[in-house]
Amino acid sequence: MSAIENRLSDLGITLPEPPRPVASYLPAVQSGHLLMVSGQIPFEDGVLVANGPVPSKVSIDGATAAARRCAINGLAVAKAALDGDLGRIRRVVRLGVFVQCDPGFDAQPSVANGASDFMVAVFGDAGRHVRAAVGVNALPLDATVEVEFIFEVA
Amino acid sequence: MSAIENRLSDLGITLPEPPRPVASYLPAVQSGHLLMVSGQIPFEDGVLVANGPVPSKVSIDGATAAARRCAINGLAVAKAALDGDLGRIRRVVRLGVFVQCDPGFDAQPSVANGASDFMVAVFGDAGRHVRAAVGVNALPLDATVEVEFIFEVA
Amino acid sequence: MSAIENRLSDLGITLPEPPRPVASYLPAVQSGHLLMVSGQIPFEDGVLVANGPVPSKVSIDGATAAARRCAINGLAVAKAALDGDLGRIRRVVRLGVFVQCDPGFDAQPSVANGASDFMVAVFGDAGRHVRAAVGVNALPLDATVEVEFIFEVA
Numbered sequence: 001m002s003a004i005e006n007r008l009s010d011l012g013i014t015l016p017e018p019p020r021p022v023a024s025y026l027p028a029v030q031s032g033h034l035l036m037v038s039g040q041i042p043f044e045d046g047v048l049v050a051n052g053p054v055p056s057k058v059s060i061d062g063a064t065a066a067a068r069r070c071a072i073n074g075l076a077v078a079k080a081a082l083d084g085d086l087g088r089i090r091r092v093v094r095l096g097v098f099v100q101c102d103p104g105f106d107a108q109p110s111v112a113n114g115a116s117d118f119m120v121a122v123f124g125d126a127g128r129h130v131r132a133a134v135g136v137n138a139l140p141l142d143a144t145v146e147v148e149f150i151f152e153v154a
Numbered sequence: 155m156s157a158i159e160n161r162l163s164d165l166g167i168t169l170p171e172p173p174r175p176v177a178s179y180l181p182a183v184q185s186g187h188l189l190m191v192s193g194q195i196p197f198e199d200g201v202l203v204a205n206g207p208v209p210s211k212v213s214i215d216g217a218t219a220a221a222r223r224c225a226i227n228g229l230a231v232a233k234a235a236l237d238g239d240l241g242r243i244r245r246v247v248r249l250g251v252f253v254q255c256d257p258g259f260d261a262q263p264s265v266a267n268g269a270s271d272f273m274v275a276v277f278g279d280a281g282r283h284v285r286a287a288v289g290v291n292a293l294p295l296d297a298t299v300e301v302e303f304i305f306e307v308a
Numbered sequence: 309m310s311a312i313e314n315r316l317s318d319l320g321i322t323l324p325e326p327p328r329p330v331a332s333y334l335p336a337v338q339s340g341h342l343l344m345v346s347g348q349i350p351f352e353d354g355v356l357v358a359n360g361p362v363p364s365k366v367s368i369d370g371a372t373a374a375a376r377r378c379a380i381n382g383l384a385v386a387k388a389a390l391d392g393d394l395g396r397i398r399r400v401v402r403l404g405v406f407v408q409c410d411p412g413f414d415a416q417p418s419v420a421n422g423a424s425d426f427m428v429a430v431f432g433d434a435g436r437h438v439r440a441a442v443g444v445n446a447l448p449l450d451a452t453v454e455v456e457f458i459f460e461v462a
Contacts, residue, residue, distance in 0.1 A: 138289025
């Protein structure tokens with residue numbers, strides 16, 4: 001078991017079966033050393049853990065937990081794309097975080113930290129990444145958060 | 155004529171003159187094996203095929219057709235950047251799809267399929283890609299859809 | 309002093325201390341020859357130069373100046389990541405521009421030119437890039453504009 005698998009185990013996290021794309025695209029594509037992962041929404045056991053905008057329908061805490069769930073799902077997708085070997089991930093390069101919110105909501109960074117902090121918890125310094133976090137008025141399936149990923153892989 | 159040109163011909167598609175950027179940037183930039191294409195809006199013969207948000211002003215079907223148009227324009231841009239040789243495209247890597255919509259609209263994946271399905275129709279398995287599809291409250295020139303692209307090229 | 313530093317001096321621009329990320333992520337990550345810079349908001353001397361949506365709270369001119377400020381900050385981040393040597397930047401590859409705006413606002417390209425024109429003023433042809441410019445209903449700290457960057461570096 002790789003160091004990363006041990007770390008996930010220490011964190012009490014079991015990666016799910018990677019969520020299937022909800023449309024005609026791929027969960028992950030590798031080009032050179034970059035592994036790109038499609039935008040993930042916060043499915044857990046087949047149900048979204050958060051729907052609707054922050055803060056009128058979902059609290060910042062709820063949205064932050066949803067962002068973390070997106071990150072767990074993104075890592076599950078990456079693992080599947082790497083034939084199960086998370087040890088091939090050299091580092092997390094970039095997260096793109098879209099937060100469904102009401103106009104004027106300004107705490108997207110707090111919400112996005114749910115995903116960012118997860119990557120650092122799992123990968124340590126190699127989990128640190130660049131990020132764009134923005135608000136949007138609508139997301140697929142009314143999800144509260146969508147996160148896309150770029151990993152550098154061996 | 156390349157296999158891809160034949161496929162476009164079979165599909166009855168004539169790539170347009172690539173739309174000119176509406177501002178001070180380039181239609182495409184290659185770095186290493188990645189060819190990045192600027193966000194395309196659904197111009198056809200100089201006119202946008204869809205304006206305004208989904209669903210209050212534009213139907214899902216109309217927006218899906220607009221997303222397909224963006225993909226046609228993106229491929230036209232790529233062709234020009236590759237000196238006319240679509241055979242240099244190894245695969246489609248990523249689409250970024252922005253759908254202008256009303257709050258709470260949740261069918262961005264259906265709309266984005268207009269672009270994704272086009273790429274698969276043209277390139278087969280090499281047309282499959284990762285994707286982020288999100289809703290936004292406004293787009294350039296009031297376009298209904300904007301799509302940006304990353305291709306892997308030889 | 310590099311040619312680029314001279315050019316900045318000619319333009320009367322002093323790069324600031326790079327703004328610190330407002331959350332748990334990195335300002336910049338290099339993978340291969342790509343240097344990615346996190347989404348920048350228009351801080352100047354620790355204060356945002358523009359808050360709220362275009363055009364109800366901020367004019368197009370104000371937002372355009374804010375986009376330019378984001379670009380200055382992005383370049384400051386890149387310089388720090390390159391150990392102070394802007395001469396290592398081969399070209400600007402991509403800008404991702406998010407404009408906080410009211411529904412139906414359609415001049416995102418004009419606003420984004422504040423960032424794009426800055427890059428061309430500094431780098432000349434090597435400053436030209438691909439771009440996605442979109443409207444959103446909310447941004448971190450209520451900033452009017454957020455811009456992320458990809459540079460190609462030696």
